[in-house]
Amino acid sequence: MCTLVALAFLVPLTVNLGDRAREEALADAARRSALVTGALAVSTDADVVRRAAEATGDDPATRPLVRGLGGDESSGRATDADLEQARTDGRSLVVDVDGGVVRLDPVVLGDTTAVVEVFVPESALGGVSTTRWVLLLGVAAALVGATVLVVDRVAVRAVDSARGLVRAALAVGDGDPGVRVEPTGPRELAEAGYAFNRMAERLVAARADERELVADLSHRLRTPLTALRLDAEALESDDTSIGTFSPAELDRLRGIRRIRQAIATLEGEVDQIIKTTRKAVSQETAPAMCDVSEVVRDRMVFWSALAGDQNRPHRVLGAQLRTPAPVPRAELAAALDAVIGNVFRYTPQGTAFEVAVSRRDGYVAIRIDDAGPGIANPDRALRRGASGQGSTGLGLDIAKRVSLQANGSVSIDRARLGGASVVMLLADPEATPRQVSRFGLVGRMARDARDPKSGGRRWPRPRSTDA
The missing domain is CATH 3.30.450 (Beta-Lactamase)
Structure with missing residues (x-):
């Protein structure tokens, strides 16, 4: 050509x-x-x-x-x-x-x-003339040679880029989503390389979100499992080695033993699923709203029954009025179950607890206090997957994720009852925006200096016992 x-x-x-x-x-x-x-x-x-x-x-x-x-x-x-x-x-x-x-x-x-x-x-x-023809033929040969060399170099770059994309695509198809390509070659192939890298990153993020969802859903199963385990523990002893029993009594005791063993096995399987699927925190894609008071009342119906079986004194404060929050109802319910479930799991039977809802300073606060031994290392308890009690370490992280989703936070402190106090702060969607001072930081500092009641920046966490 x-x-x-x-x-x-x-x-x-x-x-x-x-x-x-x-x-x-x-x-x-x-x-x-x-x-x-x-x-x-x-x-x-x-x-x-x-x-x-x-x-x-x-x-x-x-x-x-x-x-x-x-x-x-x-x-x-x-x-x-x-x-x-x-x-x-x-x-x-x-x-x-x-x-x-x-x-x-x-x-x-x-x-x-x-x-x-x-x-x-x-x-x-x-x-x-012959000389002219020879000269022109020489020029033609030189042009053809230079063209072939340039085209060969360009074709080599294009072929290498295409082969790199093929190898990366095959690697991703074989289960290695961490493969990336170096965008080189012609503009179209370079754009294809950038698109492939972006696709691979989105694939990794999607897989992480999917695994995280599996972990969170698996953790939700621990709430009914806790109830089953407590009910099973409330049954009589399944020891058949001491005493004389009729065949019907032996079958009943063996059934109790199988129930307890099945619950323990199921708890272990759920923990294994959570540990193997724990990845990055998935983000809520669509905004949602719920009534915090309604969710607290609904979940406390369930936990109150278990508290009665274990002789745990409990009370609910401030959950009579409507209190909106920008989180899905199911997510908030899962966070409450995770925190309250920790109270039942890590405190002795008969330990009192309370759940309080309050609304102030642009935040909705959900406080769960108990009279147990407390949490020795709050920072570690809030880290995902970290637990000193042999669990998955996802309970408080679920509460933290829900709070961050609602532009809030989670904190752990010493409760008035003597144990741990877990406070979930959620942004109040109906709060009036604060008026920004036109004097900026200097104006706020001067105002605080003039006001003897001002103690600087206030943390909008409820402290009163009546919430």
């Missing part, structure tokens, strides 16, 4: 160069003929005409020759017929002769018409 393009360009170029050389040679012949014609217009003396012809050039073969004045015309190349035609037509005439062409210009001198003949050799006409 490159060869055809080079030939299509060089062949017309060669012909055009030959035509231009011929035109330039004939124009030079016309110029030399005009010098002699001008001399004839002044004088027909042989010496004057000879000096004018000698002034046109050093080559005697190409000097103009005046035909028809009776001088020496033996060196003329045009035939009598050609001369007669030029006189008859009264205009310039170019005639082919041996070795080149001649230009014939008729000049009227009284009753006589002379003809100025200028010979142009074939070499001056720019004919197609």
